[in-house]
Amino acid sequence: MIHPSFIVKVKNSLLSFVQYGCVIHCFFEHIAELAICVGPSMEPTLSSNDVIVTEHLSPMFKKFNYGDIVVSKSLNNPKEFVCKRIIGLPGDRIYFNKIQIVPNGYVWLEGDNRENSTDSREYGPVPQGLITGRVICKIWPLKEVMMLTVKSK
Incomplete structure (x- = not known):
């Protein structure tokens, strides 16, 4: 019993x-989560298999700065995520082939590896609602641990 x-x-x-x-x-x-980077679009800042920490509060409150590295749902495949840098905020004029104005509620994202990145230069501005996290640091590999946040203006 x-x-x-x-x-x-x-x-x-x-x-x-x-x-x-x-x-x-x-x-x-x-609040925050761990993610593993895949692909060369953010090299040399982030490489494949780097482990990053992302926070979810900035996207929740739509608080973004120039230079922030963010994780966003892919426009090409909503089941995939991309990691890119914010180059333009709403109202900015982007000079790429022609002048593009970033609409309200959107951002312009580009990879650091411009020669090997599918980004806003191909698909245009990205809705801020697709951004799921802002990268705050890289924690793996250990010899490359670093903070990746941008000071707000």
């Missing part, structure tokens, strides 16, 4: 596990 105190301990342990799981889920969903 199972002792009642054992059942209480199991129940309390399961409840704690679920509570901690909910807190962790909420943290990764709304």
Whole structure:
């Protein structure tokens, strides 16, 4: 026969596990998360297999600065994400082949590796609503750990 105190301990342990799981889920969903970079578009700043930390508060409040590196849903495939740098904010004039004005609610994104990046030069301004995170630091590889935030003006 199972002792009642054992059942209480199991129940309390399961409840704690679920509570901690909910807190962790909420943290990764709304505050910050880890991501792995794929592709050469942000070299030399970020390379394939670099691990970065992104925060979700800037996109939630639409607080972006020139030079911020952001993670956005891909315009070509919404199941994929891209990592690019903000070059233009709403109202900016971008000179690429012709003058483009970044509309309100959009940003202009470009990869640091301009010769090997599919970005706003190809698909135009990106809706701010597609941005899911702002990169705050690179944590892997360890010898290249660095902060990647831009000072706000």
